[in-house]
Amino acid sequence: MFALRVDQEIELQLFQPHHAAELYWLIDTNRLYLREWLPWVDNMTSPADYQSIIPMWLKQFADNNGFNAGIRYKGHLAGTISLHQIDWRNSQSSIGYYLALHAQGKGIMTRSVQAVLNHAFHDLNLNRVEIRCGAGNKKSRAIPERLGFMQEGWIRDGENLYGAFHDLVVYGMLSREWANRAVK
Template sequence: MFIHKIDDELSLKLIDIRDSERIFHLTEQSRAYLRQWLPWLDQTTELEHTKGFIKGCVTAFAEEKSMNTVILYNDEAVGIAGYNVLDWNNKVGHIGYWLAKDFQGNGIMTRVAKALTDYAFDELRLNKVEIRAAVNNQRSRSIPERLGYVKEGEIRQAEWLYDHYVDHVIYGVLVSEWKEERNNLKKR
């Protein structure tokens, strides 16, 4: 089983079917909060829907198309993060994430996104990592901004969110930029 330890509090575990009940429970607990920015909440109303999602994740991982992990905070599952898309032709990973409402404000997602960026460059040998977020989703946008990603642009009406479209901001970081920033931090 793949487990990537980030620090004493945080790890990423490759998602599997045994995570279904906990992930569905987290979804239920944070439904209203998550629904503000994620388009799949109305289609995830039963445990079987979460199981279907996880089965799809397992298949996509086996086909090397994506890699979704469960975020473990003090050994408790608190959300999902990973590469929604692994574009091997262009060597680009697209990070996506969500965190249960009760675990917000602990720096969890910034540490997770940093670890996923490190992993993308050090282990997967990608050239670029992207994170997309709705223009008005300031909490999600602050993560790539905090990590030094470059705002590359906006996509108008990028996603249908229940009853309206939302624009997305695209952030990206290149392996050369990421390594340069890590080297500068070591010199300080």
């Protein structure tokens, strides 16, 4: 219900407990697609799992430590986007996201990440935002690359995905770069 409006089609809605069933449905109907790159998909076996996770997300939000939001495209839940734990001492945070298969190819995620970057740099005054993608996850890596992030690192064995380690690519965007880019 409480949402950050991206544009006429998209809004990013803070997850509240009454969204648990809808969010579970999104995961459950995209399970095979999402589990290729998301390590926690198999842990989600019923809406009740989100009944306990959503309050933790809201607690994180209440601690001024990022948020987890549903991406609503024309009113329907199409994916999620999060601003992870904020390192206030060093003015940085990172963004995570995923989109249902049927919602691909409409620029939804690019527009959503832009909105979160604006929020991070303007409202929260952060200096740097990071995105980490599986090295082989082309769709995910296309987002920061399209938005002008710089590739800053390649973390070997950075993530355990269902028992096997794979590499992560680190992308960074600085506040001053985003400001200059916006000017263009």
